[in-house]
Amino acid sequence: MQFPPLHEWPTTEEAAVALQNELAARVDTSAPVGAIELIAGCDIAYHLTEPRLFAAVVVLKASDLSVVEECTVTREVTFPYVPGLLSFREIPALLAAFGELLRAPGAVMLDGQGIAHPRRFGLACHLGLWLDLPCVGCAKSWLVGDHTEPGPNAGEATPLSLNGETVGAVVRSATGVKPVFVSPGHKIDVGSATQLVRATLSGYRHPAPTRAAHMAANRLRMEFGV
DNA sequence: GCGACAG
DNA sequence: ATCTTGTCGC
Numbered sequence: 001m002q003f004p005p006l007h008e009w010p011t012t013e014e015a016a017v018a019l020q021n022e023l024a025a026r027v028d029t030s031a032p033v034g035a036i037e038l039i040a041g042c043d044i045a046y047h048l049t050e051p052r053l054f055a056a057v058v059v060l061k062a063s064d065l066s067v068v069e070e071c072t073v074t075r076e077v078t079f080p081y082v083p084g085l086l087s088f089r090e091i092p093a094l095l096a097a098f099g100e101l102l103r104a105p106g107a108v109m110l111d112g113q114g115i116a117h118p119r120r121f122g123l124a125c126h127l128g129l130w131l132d133l134p135c136v137g138c139a140k141s142w143l144v145g146d147h148t149e150p151g152p153n154a155g156e157a158t159p160l161s162l163n164g165e166t167v168g169a170v171v172r173s174a175t176g177v178k179p180v181f182v183s184p185g186h187k188i189d190v191g192s193a194t195q196l197v198r199a200t201l202s203g204y205r206h207p208a209p210t211r212a213a214h215m216a217a218n219r220l221r222m223e224f225g226v
Numbered sequence: 227g228c229g230a231c232a233g
Numbered sequence: 234a235t236c237t238t239g240t241c242g243c
């Protein structure tokens with residue numbers, strides 16, 4: 001798939017924060033999303049000793065969660081890990097992988113936050129803006145917001161609020177596991193984002209899309225060496 | 227009194 | 234993210 005450049009890549013943390021505040025105004029999480037045929041999951045794996053990362057994007061058919069396409073790419077790390085600035089570290093490689101995709105998916109899911117972010121501009125928002133596609137963040141841990149513990153059964157959820165506004169949901173993705181933090185990134189609202197995660201639960205902690213991507217990224221890392 | 231910081 | 238052994242439960 002093809003997409004136009006959204007911006008130049010900042011080199012400093014200050015510039016990155018400024019860019020987030022600027023781009024956050026373009027994020028749209030006001031409307032639900034329609035029926036989706038293809039959903040892509042993406043993730044990054046890191047080299048054990050070198051500053052290198054492995055990106056993977058896997059496209060699944062929403063109807064039966066079968067894999068229809070997969071693209072992986074390895075890049076050198078160009079930005080440090082800073083809480084709140086994760087997208088500047090992982091998106092460049094993800095974009096390279098998406099660029100090799102034959103068909104554009106109807107939505108994207110990834111490991112990270114959407115608008116449940118200090119500046120309301122998490123990884124899912126950033127990628128959603130670049131690809132101009134509905135994007136959902138499904139993080140494994142808390143970053144911001146208040147919430148209560150969701151029920152014990154798979155699919156149960158509680159709202160995640162920030163400044164009095166519901167920005168996402170804490171979802172029990174499988175019975176007996178710690179819940180995941182779901183929040184919309186772009187072109188999708190909280191309700192649809194949560195539904196999409198619910199519709200792709202795989203019996204494991206990660207929904208099928210992000211789980212498949214996680215495995216693909218690790219596989220590439222192994223093939224590469226370590 | 228302070229207090230959760232994505233991957 | 235990543236390193237790690239055994240262990241518990243289906």
